[in-house]
Amino acid sequence: MTDQKPDVDAHSGVETTGHSWDGIQELNTPLPRWWLFIFFATIVWAVIYMVLMPAIPALPGTGMTNTLGTRGHSDRALVAQEISALNTERAAGAAALVSASLKEIETDLSLQQFALAMGESAFGDNCATCHGAGGRGAKGYPMLADDVWLWDGTLDGIETTLRHGIRHSEDPDTRQSAMPAFGRDGLLQDKEIDDLVQYVLGLSGGSNDAAAISRAAPIFAQQCAICHGAGGAGNREIGAPNLTDQEWLYGGDARDISLTIHNARNSHMPAWQGRLDDATIKALAVYVHSLGGGEK
Amino acid sequence: MTRVTLISSREGKPPQPERPVSLYEKRNQIYPKLAHGKFRMVKWFVMAITLGVYYVIPWIRWPRGAGIPDQAVLADFEGEKFYFFFFEIWPQEIYFLGGLIILAALALFLVTSVLGRVWCGYTCPQTVWTDLYIWVERAFEGDRAARMRLDLGPMTFNKVWRKGGKHAVWLLIAFVTGGAFILYWHDAPTIARTFFIGEAPLTAYFFAGVLTFTTYMLAGTMREQVCTYLCPWPRIQGALTDEHALNVTYRYDRGEPRGALHKDQGFAGRGDCIDCKQCVQVCPMGIDIRDGAQLECIHCALCIDACDDIMRKVERPTGLIAYDTDRAVSLRAAGQTSTYKLLRTRTVLYAALIVIISALMLWGYTSKSIYEFNVLKDRSPPFVRLSDGSVRNGYTLKLVNKSTTAQTVNVSVIGLDGAEFEIIGIGTAPHGGTLTLTPEAHGVDRYRMLVTVPPHEESDDDRLIVQLTDIHSGDTITADAPFTTGER
Numbered sequence: 166m167t168d169q170k171p172d173v174d175a176h177s178g179v180e181t182t183g184h185s186w187d188g189i190q191e192l193n194t195p196l197p198r199w200w201l202f203i204f205f206a207t208i209v210w211a212v213i214y215m216v217l218m219p220a221i222p223a224l225p226g227t228g229m230t231n232t233l234g235t236r237g238h239s240d241r242a243l244v245a246q247e248i249s250a251l252n253t254e255r256a257a258g259a260a261a262l263v264s265a266s267l268k269e270i271e272t273d274l275s276l277q278q279f280a281l282a283m284g285e286s287a288f289g290d291n292c293a294t295c296h297g298a299g300g301r302g303a304k305g306y307p308m309l310a311d312d313v314w315l316w317d318g319t320l321d322g323i324e325t326t327l328r329h330g331i332r333h334s335e336d337p338d339t340r341q342s343a344m345p346a347f348g349r350d351g352l353l354q355d356k357e358i359d360d361l362v363q364y365v366l367g368l369s370g371g372s373n374d375a376a377a378i379s380r381a382a383p384i385f386a387q388q389c390a391i392c393h394g395a396g397g398a399g400n401r402e403i404g405a406p407n408l409t410d411q412e413w414l415y416g417g418d419a420r421d422i423s424l425t426i427h428n429a430r431n432s433h434m435p436a437w438q439g440r441l442d443d444a445t446i447k448a449l450a451v452y453v454h455s456l457g458g459g460e461k
Numbered sequence: 462m463t464r465v466t467l468i469s470s471r472e473g474k475p476p477q478p479e480r481p482v483s484l485y486e487k488r489n490q491i492y493p494k495l496a497h498g499k500f501r502m503v504k505w506f507v508m509a510i511t512l513g514v515y516y517v518i519p520w521i522r523w524p525r526g527a528g529i530p531d532q533a534v535l536a537d538f539e540g541e542k543f544y545f546f547f548f549e550i551w552p553q554e555i556y557f558l559g560g561l562i563i564l565a566a567l568a569l570f571l572v573t574s575v576l577g578r579v580w581c582g583y584t585c586p587q588t589v590w591t592d593l594y595i596w597v598e599r600a601f602e603g604d605r606a607a608r609m610r611l612d613l614g615p616m617t618f619n620k621v622w623r624k625g626g627k628h629a630v631w632l633l634i635a636f637v638t639g640g641a642f643i644l645y646w647h648d649a650p651t652i653a654r655t656f657f658i659g660e661a662p663l664t665a666y667f668f669a670g671v672l673t674f675t676t677y678m679l680a681g682t683m684r685e686q687v688c689t690y691l692c693p694w695p696r697i698q699g700a701l702t703d704e705h706a707l708n709v710t711y712r713y714d715r716g717e718p719r720g721a722l723h724k725d726q727g728f729a730g731r732g733d734c735i736d737c738k739q740c741v742q743v744c745p746m747g748i749d750i751r752d753g754a755q756l757e758c759i760h761c762a763l764c765i766d767a768c769d770d771i772m773r774k775v776e777r778p779t780g781l782i783a784y785d786t787d788r789a790v791s792l793r794a795a796g797q798t799s800t801y802k803l804l805r806t807r808t809v810l811y812a813a814l815i816v817i818i819s820a821l822m823l824w825g826y827t828s829k830s831i832y833e834f835n836v837l838k839d840r841s842p843p844f845v846r847l848s849d850g851s852v853r854n855g856y857t858l859k860l861v862n863k864s865t866t867a868q869t870v871n872v873s874v875i876g877l878d879g880a881e882f883e884i885i886g887i888g889t890a891p892h893g894g895t896l897t898l899t900p901e902a903h904g905v906d907r908y909r910m911l912v913t914v915p916p917h918e919e920s921d922d923d924r925l926i927v928q929l930t931d932i933h934s935g936d937t938i939t940a941d942a943p944f945t946t947g948e949r
Contacts, residue, residue, distance in 0.1 A: 271885060271886045272886045273886070274886055274906065274908075277885065277886045278906075278907055281907075281909065297841065297842075298840075298841040299839055299840070299841035299842050299855075300842070301841050301842035302842075308842070308845070310842055310845045310853075310855065311845045311846065311847055311848070311853075312847045312848055313848050410848050411848070412848060454885075455885045455909050456855070457845055457853055457855050457911050458845075459885075
């Protein structure tokens with residue numbers, strides 16, 4: 166290489182790259198000094214950061230997922246810390262909930278406010294997925310704010326349902342009952358089911374097909390009355406719904422009722438005991454009771 | 462009539478045409494000389510009062526009951542209250558603070574239109590702390606001439622310890638100032654202790670630091686530049702002052718023509734000003750009052766003291782520089798008698814506004830309810846139809862008891878035919894019935910309320926009105942919320 170002096174553009178006085186395209190030369194304008202300083206500073210900072218913080222993925226087989234960094238930072242540990250801080254903060258209130266009876270929680274206003282706040286957030290996290298915000302319910306998921314209860318709407322009854330669930334196979338104390346799938350299992354003929362639908366509709370004034378109703382009366386007495394009662398008023402001991410009111414968990418038109426008789430509907434609610442602590446379950450019971458459906 | 466000249470004493474020579482004009486003016490260090498006289502005394506006195514008020518007020522105790530700091534003046538952010546002796550302001554009443562700020566502004570306007578910039582000259586924190594800092598400076602470095610000599614001289618041990626001592630004391634004052642500031646936001650004895658053992662909130666250290674820094678900078682090194690360049694008040698004051706305002710005024714009708722006094726010469730045929738420049742030397746703003754009213758002048762009246770001293774020495778009447786109005790000076794210059802007019806449209810207007818707003822605030826404060834009451838309707842579900850056909854809506858009652866004692870109120874529902882209601886944990890009331898609540902002192906209580914309207918009695922005017930009746934005073938307070946039936 167020959168020792169060459171760099172070309173300098175006569176007009177601007179700036180060094181050029183020495184390349185020429187059709188007589189056009191490119192100025193070799195240096196990067197601004199401030200830009201370079203920031204660039205070098207970020208490189209230095211990156212090295213410092215890699216030393217201080219978890220940064221580099223570790224090789225497989227080393228038993229580590231990444232380098233740990235000298236500061237011992239861990240997002241997972243921070244979350245655990247925040248959760249334990251929260252539990253510490255509400256320990257006194259939670260302990261009070263555990264030691265008080267549900268009735269005491271509801272009538273002592275300071276306990277009640279704590280329970281409602283705790284219950285509302287737990288409900289939003291765990292229950293609202295099915296039961297809807299404020300327990301508004303949906304088709305197949307009971308409304309919790311009205312005065313119709315399949316099982317038990319008292320404070321203690323709600324707590325039992327929360328603890329053990331409904332048809333939850335892993336809990337021996339779960340609320341258990343099963344309606345047979347009359348159509349699918351061949352217990353009744355399609356014709357008989359059609360008549361039964363008219364009979365059930367008629368219980369709440371929804372049908373005046375007298376012929377079908379009289380045909381179905383003996384079938385109802387034989388197959389259904391054992392659980393739903395001779396008059397169709399239901400039986401809360403076994404969660405058999407009242408067929409004479411306007412409340413239909415799975416829909417109240419002929420097609421919905423026909424499907425129910427044909428296939429049966431045995432939906433589930435998980436048991437929350439073991440998943441939620443005692444204080445949360447009691448707070449939830451008081452919260453659900455306060456939604457409006459609570460029975461005395 | 463008016464003679465308002467805005468001539469800066471620091472105006473330089475006209476710029477050379479070939480050189481670009483520089484908009485930067487280098488600051489000249491000002492060495493105010495100590496003045497003696499009645500206005501200096503007044504300023505010492507005002508300084509003692511204002512500093513005393515600032516440092517002492519947070520320590521005044523005022524019993525307020527359990528759980529609340531017993532502090533007379535406290536902006537309690539944690540408890541969300543503002544306390545001022547027997548006044549207590551909740552966040553929703555923050556407009557009282559707005560009213561106070563309006564009153565303060567109007568008071569400033571009134572004082573300015575009557576007495577000119579007395580706020581700037583005597584009570585502005587910038588003036589008070591700068592005065593204090595100059596006092597410290599004087600204690601270490603001596604008066605004007607000594608300070609100028611010291612600054613010009615070489616760096617000797619004498620200079621180092623004097624300068625060092627001055628800055629140390631300045632920093633100490635700045636820290637005490639910043640420290641006293643945080644006492645207004647926390648219980649003073651508690652924060653004073655936790656501050657030094659490292660347990661105070663981060664904000665306390667932050668604001669103590671900021672105030673320490675600004676006090677040191679503003680009163681120590683920036684001084685008159687704050688008034689001249691940073692403060693908006695001199696500009697606003699231009700709109701507030703007029704030829705009737707009492708300003709620190711050089712009475713040019715008496716002083717001119719000025720000139721040095723020679724021993725054998727009397728005052729016949731000349732003005733009283735002997736051009737001794739004492740008024741300039743004592744000026745903390747570094748201006749010449751004889752140039753007339755000017756932006757930089759804070760009207761501290763120290764030049765009056767300096768000039769009166771000289772007038773007494775040359776056996777002329779005092780008051781060549783005095784509180785006077787531009788109008789009076791120009792009247793005398795024209796050979797007429799000077800008058801002073803206190804009742805002017807603006808003074809009357811400001812005074813009237815102050816009276817009206819104070820009265821409104823006082824009325825508002827004394828007639829405000831001890832309760833704050835709201836009814837919040839459940840959003841989900843919006844309504845519930847019960848098995849007997851009746852409709853139920855859920856609500857949250859939010860009841861704030863601002864008084865310092867527990868209260869008893871009866872709750873009733875009006876505006877819905879046949880409505881029954883239940884408050885969870887309290888009980889159930891039939892149609893037309895009441896339930897009793899006992900909100901705690903200083904309490905913000907929430908109650909869950911269910912309102913049920915029987916079938917066939919759904920009213921067209923479906924609005925729920927909940928009424929509280931204080932059982933002692935009989936006062937009622939209502940709040941309303943929609944009642945939905947799903948029928949529309």
